[in-house]
Amino acid sequence: MLRPSPLVDQATQHLREQIAAGQWPVGTRLPGETTLAATLGVGRSTVREALRALAGAGLLQSRQGAGVFVIATEVAEEWPTRLRRAAVADVYEVRMLVEVQAARLAAERRTAADLDALRAALAARRAAAPGDDAAFVDADIALHAAVVAAARNPVLTDLFGEFVPALRQGLIDLVDLLALRSHDPNTGDASHAGLVEAIEKGDGVAASVILQEELAATLGALKEMSAAPSRLSSHDG
Template identity: 75%
Template sequence: MSLEALRPSPLVEQATQRLREQITGGHWPVGTKLPGETTLATTLGVGRSTVREAIRALSGAGLVQPRQGSGVFVIATEPTEDWPARLRRAAVADVYEVRMMVEVQAARLAAGRRTDADVAAMRAALEKRRTAWSGRSNAAFVDADIALHATVVAAAHNPVLSDLFAEFVPVLRKGLIALVELLELRDPDPPHGDARHAELVEAVIRGDGEAAGRTLETELEATLRELLGR
């Protein structure tokens, strides 16, 4: 099997699949060092950023391992779990990276700008999130979770941040529903992440911006590590 230039369409998915076929088909056995980014990009007819994303997905699947200063090496010929599920994990991880950039700063600002109305909204949203957990719908729980985070962003009283979060919500919602399904988070009690969400709300209410940002960052980073299998 030889590598060929790719057709236009979802290039990262195509590149990932093509490289995976080289590994699972035995073209690159365990212990083999992959060609460099530039070589792979030229061979596949894509940019180096596309190759990097493909390598990241393969690493998440347990097929390759980047070694600083040495390159990327094949460590297995079969993925550690169902391949479509791995691709979904990678997509949700991308969403979370952007989410962290927006929301952590919003939480810090909210702690210094929240009003009595914001406080009431955050507390009500936290309770609705807890109530939604006991229901049967993943989508309803995700909507309640997003609504809570939206109250924190709103408390920052920055229209640009609020608009950015609003634009981001459809992608975030889709990713979160996939996340609940992928990680099988719907255990009975307590609601997933309830303690940290409560800490976030209380930190904002008492005006502790550093604690609010740190709590939210810790929560999102923990989920991101689960997604990437680290």
């Protein structure tokens, strides 16, 4: 029997523990609300709220006319958390898949406002102070974000936004550790200018090829750095 307060939280936790312990395997239909309420010693409304919470956590699914079924035994880790825990190079590989296609779409769909934003972002990248690697990386990310935005696909835009926190510090570390800006404060300027030009011309093939080559070079550097003991081995925070 559960303590009287807070009943919903206790009922939710108790049911979650039972599911995790395998009392109801995936695919199993849970007992009805009346049975669960009697087992837990709470009212049906409390059980109903607990089931709703577990459904929201991705453990249960209500099927009209059939009942409530177990669809998972553990709460899935949220996407932003998984990205933060992943290796920088792994996240970057997925970023490449998304962004290269976005560049192709951007060349087909860009508007005059998108082109203005791309030119402004390129200028901001060039204007980043030589000694401020964080500002340079932020300006670089802003340019890439402008490319994705020009693809006019809100899902791509949101997905790219999820990658940024997971990549930012790793890229700052990369620029610093390899001293990429020591001889050329605007490292990579030619490829970025070419990318903007290809999108402006509506050449999706050229835009995607330029971006693929640029991102692949950075990915190669990230993998080399990750293979050695360094700050790039983890980017939590």
